[in-house]
Amino acid sequence: MIELKNISKKYGGRQALQNVTLTIPQGKIIGLVGENGSGKTTLLKLMAGLLTPDEGKATYGGSPITRRIAEHIAYMPDTDLFYPYFTVQQLFDFYASQFDDFDVVKAKEIAQFLNISLDAKMKHLSKGNRGRVKIAVTLGREASYYLLDEPFSGLDPMVRADIAKGLIRFTDIERQTVIMTTHEIREMEPLLDEMVVLKGGQMIASESVDEIRDVYGMDATSWMMSLFRE
């Protein structure tokens, strides 16, 4: 379990996160939503051990989160960080050399499911196919948590649907948790168990998607917009 307690983070003079307290249970798909600059990526990086909080405590299974948490958490950044001259196969081999839990067989199965050729060079792939490769190397790890930063942004509807299907097919929700930042709320709502809403660095709501529809009688998008109008 990941627990954040009264977390604050500043970049220079700018307050990126302010007093955020949040518990991430296991076995859920959680959407982290909010405007650009609301602190979503910062929160994800704190959970991934890529940033340390200025104040508050971030723990995983009771111990403070450090860079070493990468053993248990697969973090997918929103940028491409691949060597352009690598083939997909070489990229998989590289991941296998870096992460003990990387399962090459599973990664190849995902690549096949997403129609990516293992011989293709990264620099020759379209943006959509790079997005597919990114999800394949991330889900190729048998991690407890997958932290995905904007897995769908800038991709066409076919790629988005493929990635969503890959997420359903290749994660085991009984023991794995997915946390993703997204702006495509309407489209991704059926994938989510819960939504965490950030505004100006503060967490303004955290709710189960079923509850939102049951209690407020509206979908996640309208609910979020109503929060921002308040």
Place this chain on the structure above:
Amino acid sequence: MGMDFLPDKPIYQQLIERITGDIIRGTCQPGEKLPSVREYAMEAGVNANTMQRVYKELEQMKITETKRGQGSFVTSDIERIDELRDEMKEQLVQSFIQNIEALGFSTSEMMDYLQKRGGQDD
């Protein structure tokens, strides 16, 4: 992506309605095996937890049964399916009555009209 859902009702409820609809319509036969939770989740484009809940509630409603190690099946109990059909008729009639009352029609007026209209198909 997957199926479309209405905004004002939980997605698991809409999926339950979709499956019961298939059973009433006969596109899903008594005793037929349902896809696994994960297969169905992928097809519908929904979270596996949501699909799990759908299957659990269908089983509690005795619309499906789980056979150990084999998966979920539509009930073979024809009486239960007849009951389901009646429940659906009742639901349809209730919403029909609500609609006509909102416009000030009486049920007897509508019944007369339905009879006069006969079995026209349009």
